Amino acid sequence: MATPSPSNEWQAFWLAVGFLTRIPMLARITYSQRLMNQSSLYFPLVGLLLGVIYAVTFSVFSLIASPWVAIILVTTVHLFITGAFHEDGLADSVDALGGGYTVEKRLEIMKDSRIGTYGTVALVMALLLKVTLLAETRHIWLALLAAPAISRLTPLLLMTTMSYVTDPDKSKSKPVADGFSTTRLMIAAGFVLVLSAGLSFWHPLLIIGTLPAVLLVALCWGAYLRSQLGGYTGDALGASVVFSELVLLLFL
Known part of the structure; x- marks a missing residue:
């Protein structure tokens, strides 16, 4: 397999930004399924970018x-800048798993x-819990900065260890999920751990x-x-980000 070039990695990063947020992509993208797959590596980095925006905001x-009003306003900014991308995945996943009695129906x-x-x-409960946990955290800015980056490692772990189970012709997540390598997972995990270690001073x-x-969420x-679907979907990956943020905030 050819070594990814710096140009491809730069495009992959901005493709990840465009996939996860409404932030305009500041790079010319030569789109391909391979590039979309490569972009998954940068999910935690995009999370850090979002975290910086949230902390400053x-x-x-x-x-x-x-503080309560400020947290609610920051949450509103989050929902706008991400298009409620992961929250939509949470709602769709819970609807499907709660209302479907077969894999096909789910x-x-x-x-x-x-x-x-x-x-x-x-x-509603996830957003209420998130706002409350942030308000209870001593270092709110630190939680806002770190949680988006750390939580976006979870879908990468699921993608590496599980099978994708939906119609690839009708899913925009398939190129992201298809063939994510263990090597790139380790790079992303290393980034998250170094970030966490650096911020642990506070x-x-x-x-x-x-x-x-x-790991708990994964x-x-x-x-x-696995028991309900036999694998994961794009919506389930989005839900894993929400769950990981809430668990991390509980630790804090």
């Missing part, structure tokens, strides 16, 4: 509002753009909570997906 909002529900009762309840529990947060959510 919170610092500004906290000058003119209470996958059918997951593709439905409408949101049901299960998904609505899960989404909160020692950050490095202690990083691996448990990722193991528990992954096992449940």
